[in-house]
Amino acid sequence: MKEMLxxxxxxxxxGDAFSxxxxxxxxxxxxxxxxxxxxxxxxxxxxxxxxxxxxRKSGKIRIFGRDIDKIERAxxxxxxxxxxxxxxxxxxxxxDNLKFFAAIRGTDKKEVENVLKKVQLYExxxxxxxxxxxxxxxxxxxxxxVLHHPALLFLDEPTxxxxxxxxxxxxxxxxxxNAEGTTIFLTTHNMExxxxxxxxxxxxNQGHLVAQGSPEELKxxxxxxxxxxxxxxxEKLIFKKGPESAxxxxxxxxxxxxxxxxxxxxxxxxxxxQLTGREF
Amino acid sequence: xxxxxxxxxALFKKDFTDYFKNPALVVCSLIxxxxxxxxxxxxxxxLQGELxxxxxxxxxxxxxxxxxxxxxxxxxxxxxxxxTLRTLILSNVSAIEFFLAKILVTTVIVMLGNVLIFFxxxxxxxxxxxxxxxxxxxxxxxxxxxxxxxxxxxxxxSSSALQVPVMLLFVLPPVFASAGKxxxxxxxxxxxxxxxxxxxxxxxxxxxxxxxxxAAGVITTWILAxxxxxxxxxxxKGTDN
Numbered sequence: 001m002k003e004m005l006x007x008x009x010x011x012x013x014x015g016d017a018f019s020x021x022x023x024x025x026x027x028x029x030x031x032x033x034x035x036x037x038x039x040x041x042x043x044x045x046x047x048x049x050x051x052x053x054x055x056r057k058s059g060k061i062r063i064f065g066r067d068i069d070k071i072e073r074a075x076x077x078x079x080x081x082x083x084x085x086x087x088x089x090x091x092x093x094x095x096d097n098l099k100f101f102a103a104i105r106g107t108d109k110k111e112v113e114n115v116l117k118k119v120q121l122y123e124x125x126x127x128x129x130x131x132x133x134x135x136x137x138x139x140x141x142x143x144x145x146v147l148h149h150p151a152l153l154f155l156d157e158p159t160x161x162x163x164x165x166x167x168x169x170x171x172x173x174x175x176x177x178n179a180e181g182t183t184i185f186l187t188t189h190n191m192e193x194x195x196x197x198x199x200x201x202x203x204x205n206q207g208h209l210v211a212q213g214s215p216e217e218l219k220x221x222x223x224x225x226x227x228x229x230x231x232x233x234x235e236k237l238i239f240k241k242g243p244e245s246a247x248x249x250x251x252x253x254x255x256x257x258x259x260x261x262x263x264x265x266x267x268x269x270x271x272x273x274q275l276t277g278r279e280f
Numbered sequence: 281x282x283x284x285x286x287x288x289x290a291l292f293k294k295d296f297t298d299y300f301k302n303p304a305l306v307v308c309s310l311i312x313x314x315x316x317x318x319x320x321x322x323x324x325x326x327l328q329g330e331l332x333x334x335x336x337x338x339x340x341x342x343x344x345x346x347x348x349x350x351x352x353x354x355x356x357x358x359x360x361x362x363x364t365l366r367t368l369i370l371s372n373v374s375a376i377e378f379f380l381a382k383i384l385v386t387t388v389i390v391m392l393g394n395v396l397i398f399f400x401x402x403x404x405x406x407x408x409x410x411x412x413x414x415x416x417x418x419x420x421x422x423x424x425x426x427x428x429x430x431x432x433x434x435x436x437x438s439s440s441a442l443q444v445p446v447m448l449l450f451v452l453p454p455v456f457a458s459a460g461k462x463x464x465x466x467x468x469x470x471x472x473x474x475x476x477x478x479x480x481x482x483x484x485x486x487x488x489x490x491x492x493x494x495a496a497g498v499i500t501t502w503i504l505a506x507x508x509x510x511x512x513x514x515x516x517k518g519t520d521n
Contacts, residue, residue, distance in 0.1 A: 051370065073282060073372065081370040087363030089294070091301040103290035104371050144367065 002029040003065055004152050004183045005050060010059030012049060019045050021207040023059070027200075029151075032174070032184040034198030036191070036272065042207045043187040044084065047156050050185070051081055063152070077105065080150030080182075082158055086141050090130035094121055094140045097129060098147060105148040115143045118173055135166045142170065146177060153177065155186045159193060171197060191268040201268070205276040215268060222271045224264040231257045283380065287373055291381035295355065299389060308350055309393055312343035316400045332402045333480070337454070339397035340415055340479075341472050345451045347393055348422035349429075349443055351386045356430025357439035375514055379427055386423050391416060407483040414482065417499050418475025422450065424506035431513045474498040 005027040012020040020042050027033040037043050048054040049061065052068065061068040064075055088097045098112045116122040119139040129137065142158060158174075159167045174197060178184055188194055194201055195215045203211040203218075211218060229237040229249060237252075239245035241263075252258050266274065299305055316339040319331075356379075359365040368378055394415045398408060425446060433439035453466035454473040467473030474495040481487035481495070 053369075073374075076372045079372075083366065083370065085363050086367045086370065088367065089298065089364055090362060091298060092294075100290060100294050101367075101371055103293075104287050104368070104373060106286055141367075144371075 003027075003062070004029050004031075005033075005185060006060070006062040006065075007046075007050075008060040010049065010061060011057045012045065012054065013057055019207055020049065020056070023204075023207065023209055025202050025209060025212060027183060027185055029183050030178070030181065031200060032178050032186060032198045034194035034201040035185065035187040035204060036189065036194055036201055036268070037187075037204035038189060038272075038276070041204045043189075043204055044156055046204070047083065047154055047185070047187055051079070051083075051154055077148070078151040080145040080148065080153040082141055082145040082154070083156045084160070086144075088129045088137065088140055088144065091128065093126050093128055094132065094136070094143075095125035097140065098143055101144050102147055107148045111147055111149075115147050118146075118176075119143045120169060135162050138162055139166065139170070142173070146173075146182070149180070150182060153182050153184045155184060157188055157190075158186070159188075159190065167193070191272070195268055203272055203275060210275045211271070218268065218271055219265040222266050222274055224266070226264050228260075228262045228264055229258055230260040232259055233257075234259075282374065283377055284374075287377050288381055291368075291373070291377060292384055295381050295385040296388070299351070299355075299385060305351055305354065308346050309343070309389060312339050312346055313393060313396055313400065315339065315342060316397050320400060320402070335401035336398065336403050336411075337476055339401060340394055340411075341451055341454055341476070343393045343397055344390060344415065344419050344422060344472060344475075345447050347390045348386060348419045349426045349447050349450065351389065352382045352423055352426040353429035353433065353439045353443055354436055355382055355386075356427060357433040357436045360430075360433070361435040379510075379514070382430075383423050383427060386426070387416070387419065390419050390423070394419075407479075410482045411479055414475050414479035417478070417503070418471050421471050421499065421502035421506040424503070424510050428506065428509050428513055431510075468494070469498055471499055471502045474502075 003026055005025075007026070008024050010020055010023045023042075023046065035043050035046065045054065049056050050063065050068075063071055064078070066075065088094075089100070092100070095112060095116065098115065099109055102109050102112055113122070116125050119142055121136065121139055121143065124132075124136065127136070129140065132140065138158070138161065142155075145155070146153065155174075159170050162170065171193070174184060174186075184197075186194070186198065198215065200212065200214050201218060202209050211221075213221065225241050227239045227241060227245065227249065229239065229252060231237060231252065239249060249258070249261065316335050319335055319338070356365075359368070359378075365378070369375070391412065395408075395412070398411055403411070426443070429439055429442045429446065433442060449466075450470055450472050453463050453470050454476055457464045457467035457473065468477075477487060477495040478492060478499070481492040
């Protein structure tokens with residue numbers, strides 16, 4: 001698999017405090033990589049480093065296998081970015097905005113119609129941006145970011161402030177884009193979103209990467225060493241994993257006393273709290 | 281420096297059409313023209329025989345100051361305020377393409393206004409090429425300085441606060457040059473005063489060659505100075521660092 005993003009020992013400081021502290025990870029082609037962490041953990045700063053809005057103090061960054069300092073302008077045409085500080089032209093309609101960005105990107109204007117349909121804004125394409133709701137603006141921004149079929153897509157909290165129905169639509173669209181070959185780097189503090197979309201996750205806390213892996217790997221790695229059995233008498237029994245417990249559970253099963261048997265895997269939110277002791 | 285003609289064309293088209301959708305900027309461009317039209321039909325006794333020159337000077341200075349100094353600064357500040365500048369930069373538009381489009385659009389709008397003012401003022405058509413040349417030179421530095429104000433400003437309100445002193449410095453000395461020695465001196469060393477002197481010297485004569493060379497030198501110095509300030513600020517503000 002081709003490497004899309006690579007960071008090695010990347011540091012960035014504002015004043016005396018490290019904002020990003022010896023950060024290392026890589027993202028391969030075709031992945032949806034989730035970058036999780038609480039507010040102020042350094043997620044957006046990392047995204048700004050990767051998109052050259054900020055310069056690192058030390059360390060190596062490669063994009064598409066090339067040193068970020070030697071990357072050519074044409075390579076940046078293969079990138080799409082949706083950041084929390086993007087805006088669209090308020091006196092222009094959604095469609096005119098997208099046509100303008102299509103001209104900037106050198107994309108066929110027919111793509112505007114396709115992408116408007118994908119984000120479900122085709123019927124409202126003539127609406128001026130200043131008259132759009134937050135959800136419509138966010139979808140229009142997403143449309144702008146994916147208009148040119150980027151090979152690598154950076155999304156900074158793409159569903160922040162959206163209603164559940166729109167979030168579902170955005171998730172569907174992201175999965176479709178990924179299926180079409182777009183690698184996605186997604187920052188979020190929505191654990192459910194990360195669990196649903198991401199093949200791999202990195203958890204960032206105070207500029208450090210404190211855990212990395214697939215959601216399943218992380219859950220298993222932080223699973224409790226216990227099994228919970230609910231009996232017919234509505235009694236919760238906790239067994240420590242091991243041969244001794246296996247015999248006891250078998251006896252309960254044979255006696256027809258078991259209603260449910262669960263191993264205790266934490267969700268991503270619990271894992272984060274376990275790792276950092278911080279709240280979201 | 282890498283400039284994409286496609287991106288520059290798209291930015292120019294967007295900025296030009298957006299100008300007509302912004303009532304504040306359209307009114308800004310119409311005021312000088314309306315002034316000249318109004319004065320054309322008012323009988324001003326003291327200006328008999330000099331009305332054409334008065335209207336041309338007034339129109340050119342007011343149009344140049346209002347449009348050249350306001351449009352780029354306001355437009356750049358608005359792009360920063362509404363976060364569209366960041367969307368452009370993240371869409372691989374270089375800062376030089378962004379600023380060049382703003383400067384070109386403003387220059388076209390200012391020059392169109394100046395040409396209309398020239399015809400309304402009743403000036404002789406044979407002076408038009410010299411007029412276009414002089415008003416172009418006088419406006420280049422104003423447009424660049426306005427772009428500098430746009431870079432320095434966080435939003436449209438802070439941009440307005442910076443525009444006013446520059447506008448006063450550029451407009452008042454040539455208009456009130458006869459009121460005192462300080463204003464006369466300021467008029468000689470600011471671009472619009474030099475622009476008027478150069479125009480009347482070239483089109484009507486009667487101004488000594490050394491004064492015309494000095495006026496051309498003043499405009500060139502302002503253009504170079506504004507370019508230097510622009511380049512230095514552009515380098516400093518290139519990233520979030």
